[in-house]
Amino acid sequence: MKALLSRSSGGPETLVLDEVAEPQPGPGQVRIAVQAVGVNYPDVLIIEDKYQMRPPRPFSPGAEAAGIVDAVGEGVTGFSIGDRVLAMPGHGAMAEKVLAKAERCARLPDAMPFDEAAAFLMTYGTSHHALADRGRLQADETLLVLGAAGGVGLAAVEIGAALGARVIAAVSSEEKLALALGRGASEGFVYPPGPFDADGKKALADAFKRVCGPGGADVIYDPVGGDYAEPALRAIAWRGRFLVVGFPAGIPKLPLNLTLLKGCDVVGVFWGGFVEREPGRHAASLAELFRLYAEARIRPEISARFPLARGGEAIAMLASRQARGKLVVTVP
The missing domain is CATH 3.90.180.10 (Medium-chain alcohol dehydrogenases, catalytic domain)
Structure with a gap:
């Protein structure tokens, strides 16, 4: 063969x-x-x-x-x-x-x-485990998705919308923004390419804060990492959940004083480990995803x-x- x-x-x-x-x-x-x-x-x-x-x-x-x-x-x-x-x-x-x-x-x-x-399987499984299980996303909460037009990011947009959240898509181009908006994002913006110096990180943090609003993001879904992580964390809500999903832009170093000031959680998302260690919950998650697919609420792009x-x-x-x-x- x-x-x-x-x-x-x-x-x-x-x-x-x-x-x-x-x-x-x-x-x-x-x-x-x-x-x-x-x-x-x-x-x-x-x-x-x-x-x-x-x-x-x-x-x-x-x-x-x-x-x-x-x-x-x-x-x-x-x-x-x-x-x-x-x-x-x-x-x-x-x-x-x-x-x-x-x-x-x-x-x-x-x-x-x-x-x-x-x-x-991998994109929707990762995003459902991240949002429903690790992030405990609730209806009417604000979800900020980085890399929102990529595989797991777009899945997170769709699942977040299906769970009733206000979804904000952060992407690298207008074309990608249009895709995320068409898949359930309520709002979004195009961030500049990194890496960023100190002023660039501050400007990006301000952009995240503006689009999330004064209450901040209850859940942040980060499959990007690198210089995007800390500016996004600065836009998190009180008791928010920052989901660590992946690092194509590099492994970030987060200032932990931000977690103290925001009373927030930084939560690791390892879907492969979840599948191996919790097969019953994985099966239930997959059944829910198949239901959403049958209802045409999610569909791979x-x-x-x-x-x-x-x-x-x-x-x-x-x-x-x-x-x-x-x-x-x-x-x-």
Whole structure:
């Protein structure tokens, strides 16, 4: 079978399409004939050996996939050959077939196409866990979303609106702002590109405060990090919740005196750990997301599709922060 392989540490240009042996499912595993693969920021990191998980080479990137079960391992009772599933194998999905633990798979709703399924699990799962569980977002609260036109950011906009919050979208272009407003944001603004000096950080903090209003943001969803984090934190409400989701702009250093003055929480969001440690709550979260999808209140925005041979281009596009919504690699 064909697979897009990382044979040495490096950027997307180091990936090569090659023939490899078809994997065989072990106990508790299913094998999936891949139809589509969601591209996520861990794909950028894992091929550069910067992710917390470092699989032995050669390996394929691709943490989430949608496809059809074509083999089951010993002890698997929840899935059968022919089932349409989405899966989170962690890596390996940019291939014609991939193995996944049965507990890391979910049966697809009949109405969900494979490309949308591949763009669904990690972004909406992360954002629902962040907002509903870690952020305890309530109706009529103010939610500030940074990177609001990216994969997890746009999902946070939709979920925040579905939960009844006033959603403010912070983005890097007018085009991205229009997308976020069309997906449920009430207001928004375009922030300048970083990095920022002290005056630039103050100006950005003032911009966040103006758009959030005098009460500030009850919940701040930050999948960006870098120089954007501290200015956003300065716009938080009393007893607000600052959700730490990701760091494509760099790992920030927050002045903890701000947390004292605001009486606020800085909350880590690690969806992968949540899935592993709390499978029952994850299943309930996924059921709620499928319900919102069926009601057309959430739907993945796929800005580009790439064939398997060009999967490296998809990862490069994500790394350069050009993507709106999600990028998907399709497997014929």
